[in-house]
Amino acid sequence: MKASIPTGTSGLLSSVAESAFAAGVGFLASGILLAVLGKDPIKAFYYLFEGSFGSANNFTITLAYAAPLILTALTFAVGVRAGLFNIGAEGTLYVGATAAVAAGLIHLPFGIGLLFVLIAAGAAGAAWSIPAYLLKSYRGVNEVISTIMMNNIALFAMQFVVLNYLLDPARSDKSASIPVDSRFPTLLPPNLTVAIFFSALVCFGVYYYLWQTPGGYELRAVGLNPEAAKFSGISPRRPMLYAFLLGGITAGLAGAVEVAGTFTPFAIYTGLSNLVNFGFNGIGVALIGRNHPMAIVLAGIFLGALQAGASSVQIAGISFEIVEVIEGMIVFAIAAPQLYRMFRRRLK
Amino acid sequence: MSFDVTSVGAISVISLDFMVPIAMTAVGEIFAEKAGVVNIGLEGVMLTSAWFAVLIAWTVNDPYLGLIGGMAMGVAFGALHSVISVWLKGDQIISGVGINLFALGFVPFATFAVWHVSGVYPPVSFSFGRIAEISTPWAPLSYFVPMSVVIAILFWYVLYRTKWGFQIRATGENPEAADAVGIDVEKTRIIAVLIGSALAGLAGAYLSIDVVGQITKDISAGRGFIALATVVFSGWNPLVGLLGALVFGYSEGTATWLAGVPEVRSAIPHADYLLGAIPYIATLVVVAVAIGRSRPPKAVGIPYKRE
Numbered sequence: 297m298k299a300s301i302p303t304g305t306s307g308l309l310s311s312v313a314e315s316a317f318a319a320g321v322g323f324l325a326s327g328i329l330l331a332v333l334g335k336d337p338i339k340a341f342y343y344l345f346e347g348s349f350g351s352a353n354n355f356t357i358t359l360a361y362a363a364p365l366i367l368t369a370l371t372f373a374v375g376v377r378a379g380l381f382n383i384g385a386e387g388t389l390y391v392g393a394t395a396a397v398a399a400g401l402i403h404l405p406f407g408i409g410l411l412f413v414l415i416a417a418g419a420a421g422a423a424w425s426i427p428a429y430l431l432k433s434y435r436g437v438n439e440v441i442s443t444i445m446m447n448n449i450a451l452f453a454m455q456f457v458v459l460n461y462l463l464d465p466a467r468s469d470k471s472a473s474i475p476v477d478s479r480f481p482t483l484l485p486p487n488l489t490v491a492i493f494f495s496a497l498v499c500f501g502v503y504y505y506l507w508q509t510p511g512g513y514e515l516r517a518v519g520l521n522p523e524a525a526k527f528s529g530i531s532p533r534r535p536m537l538y539a540f541l542l543g544g545i546t547a548g549l550a551g552a553v554e555v556a557g558t559f560t561p562f563a564i565y566t567g568l569s570n571l572v573n574f575g576f577n578g579i580g581v582a583l584i585g586r587n588h589p590m591a592i593v594l595a596g597i598f599l600g601a602l603q604a605g606a607s608s609v610q611i612a613g614i615s616f617e618i619v620e621v622i623e624g625m626i627v628f629a630i631a632a633p634q635l636y637r638m639f640r641r642r643l644k
Numbered sequence: 645m646s647f648d649v650t651s652v653g654a655i656s657v658i659s660l661d662f663m664v665p666i667a668m669t670a671v672g673e674i675f676a677e678k679a680g681v682v683n684i685g686l687e688g689v690m691l692t693s694a695w696f697a698v699l700i701a702w703t704v705n706d707p708y709l710g711l712i713g714g715m716a717m718g719v720a721f722g723a724l725h726s727v728i729s730v731w732l733k734g735d736q737i738i739s740g741v742g743i744n745l746f747a748l749g750f751v752p753f754a755t756f757a758v759w760h761v762s763g764v765y766p767p768v769s770f771s772f773g774r775i776a777e778i779s780t781p782w783a784p785l786s787y788f789v790p791m792s793v794v795i796a797i798l799f800w801y802v803l804y805r806t807k808w809g810f811q812i813r814a815t816g817e818n819p820e821a822a823d824a825v826g827i828d829v830e831k832t833r834i835i836a837v838l839i840g841s842a843l844a845g846l847a848g849a850y851l852s853i854d855v856v857g858q859i860t861k862d863i864s865a866g867r868g869f870i871a872l873a874t875v876v877f878s879g880w881n882p883l884v885g886l887l888g889a890l891v892f893g894y895s896e897g898t899a900t901w902l903a904g905v906p907e908v909r910s911a912i913p914h915a916d917y918l919l920g921a922i923p924y925i926a927t928l929v930v931v932a933v934a935i936g937r938s939r940p941p942k943a944v945g946i947p948y949k950r951e
Contacts, residue, residue, distance in 0.1 A: 333754065333757040333758070334757070335757065381737060383741075427928070431928065431931075431932055435932045435935055436935055437876075437928075437931055437932055437935055438876065440684055440737075440869075440872070441869065441872055441873045441876065441927075441931060442928060442931075444866065444869040445866075445869070445870075445873070445924040445925075445927050445928045446924075446928075447866075448865075448866045448869075448921070448924040449921045449924045449925060451921075452917045452918065452920040452921035452924075453917070453918070453921055455914075455917045456914055456917035456918050459913070459914045459917065460913055460914055573748065576744070576745060576748060577745075579741055579745070580741075580745055583738060583741070613757075614753070614756075614757070615752055615753050615756040615757070615762070616752075617748070617749040617750070617751075617752040617753040617756075618749065618753055619749060620745050620746065620748045620749025620750070620753075621746060621749040621750050621753050622749075623745050623746075623749070624742050624743070624744075624745035624746025624747070624748075624749060624750070625742070625746065626742075627738060627739075627741055627742035627745055627746075628724070628728060628739065628742040628746075630738060630742075631728050631729075631734040631735045631736075631738035631739040631741075631742055632727075632728045632732035632733075632734030632735075632739070633734065634732040634733055634734060635732055635734075
């Protein structure tokens with residue numbers, strides 16, 4: 297993972313170039329795949345662009361998708377900074393969204409209502425991340441395994457909770473909706489809410505914590521070199537706990553953003569269908585954003601654009617999941633930075 | 645509720661069915677990790693292979709060719725993972741994430757592109773039925789059950805009782821020393837990854853062709869990750885891995901059986917969701933308890949760069 301952490305300005309520049317190269321590889325490879333399956337790649341990419349940046353309204357859809365993605369990306373990025381491979385954002389988002397809907401059942405005045413929803417989602421996310429910390433810290437269980445298991449547990453447990461306790465009395469396909477006063481205020485109807493700015497603000501907060509506070513310094517020190525950190529008197533346990541908790545909070549907030557800040561009906565559909573994959577896609581966002589909180593804002597908008605575009609790509613007979621196909625290809629290219637170096641040498 | 649010999653037998657048949665994909669995938673991954681390459685993309689390999697197996701079986705109307713197709717897809721992903729992690733010295737974990745993300749999108753995407761339906765194909769299960777069956781008093785048992793036992797024993801034998809197995813283990817423990825005595829580290833790793841992925845591919849094909857009879861976009865249901873947990877549980881021993889797969893198979897089989905019991909369903913509304921979480925909780929508990937003695941191969945996850 298060390299290769300993906302930018303150091304200094306020149307490192308930052310080459311990171312941007314590497315991500316751009318990876319995106320190019322991703323689009324090229326997906327274009328070939330589309331052609332193999334008998335679809336017109338040019339048309340597909342046109343609709344992707346049209347659906348995401350083609351109009352002001354489409355751009356607000358892009359931002360609506362970006363808002364939760366930015367937050368789940370933070371979960372992964374904070375983990376990497378602490379030397380952890382936390383892929384638990386997916387399940388933690390379900391838990392946060394469920395807590396947000398539950399908190400929304402209590403009608404509170406404007407402002408306080410949203411605050412309550414956010415606190416409930418963040419706290420639930422933090423709590424959900426504790427088992428992985430305990431298993432890692434006290435039993436040495438690899439967090440890849442524990443966080444994935446927690447994802448699957450959340451998938452079943454939260455459906456159980458929604459179906460039994462949170463269902464909309466009038467409809468059987470969704471939970472109760474979050475009341476208007478507890479939602480993120482709308483700036484530009486129908487899709488642009490304060491949520492995207494909230495996500496960016498959380499990014500800044502995480503950035504500030506990681507680089508401007510002693511706790512953040514310890515967290516990064518443990519991530520870069522746990523042995524050296526130990527020698528300089530930093531015990532790895534506390535930074536690890538904070539990394540899990542912070543990751544849990546951001547993923548929980550992502551759940552709140554998804555149900556209280558983006559699209560109607562401000563609820564959870566049965567099968568969690570409007571929640572799935574936001575956590576996994578956040579990993580792609582973090583990798584494209586090189587695990588840097590501020591770059592993640594841009595990477596989140598990039599992937600949000602793919603998702604928004606994917607809705608219009610369906611016109612061309614291509615399903616929505618083209619997003620993960622392209623994203624997977626991009627991640628392959630990011631996994632092998634050697635590929636970019638070979639390409640650059642060829643150019644010279 | 646009646647809990648007697650009949651229900652134990654019924655649970656066992658379901659459980660052994662669930663044991664098979666986890667056992668095969670875990671044994672394959674033990675093989676690859678022993679050579680020094682970890683693949684957290686097994687979930688994606690299983691899922692994509694399950695899809696490809698249905699594509700082949702549907703096209704040529706032959707379930708056996710479907711199984712071979714699934715294996716071939718596993719090998720293809722093994723090749724991709726090898727190129728990234730062995731040849732290009734890339735990050736094995738990120739490559740695995742790429743495989744999972746790709747599969748997550750590819751299967752529904754390609755299902756729609758080929759058959760113009762969303763999520764599930766064919767809408768009704770294949771008419772092939774179970775591929776080969778051993779009759780038991782409760783329900784037929786797939787030949788894959790004894791086959792996965794044979795595979796586990798075979799891979800244990802190769803790893804611990806043959807020269808090739810010794811070379812594989814040396815490559816994963818100390819690649820510098822292996823290189824020094826003339827073992828081709830990269831070639832050994834690539835072959836181990838290809839074989840390991842082939843097994844994950846076969847496991848995926850088994851799910852879609854033999855067990856379910858169709859492809860659904862969530863057919864792998866975390867089994868690739870449970871297989872990874874099984875690898876840790878096993879201490880990188882294929883025989884213990886088989887035992888671990890049996891434990892996880894029973895946790896899933898028992899949960900599935902309980903979800904079908906009328907008394908349970910009436911006592912707890914939507915109990916099937918609660919029960920569905922059991923295999924994953926069991927995985928966490930078992931791994932947490934068993935992990936103490938478990939030590940991974942020393943060089944696993946680290947690309948080998950010749951000085």
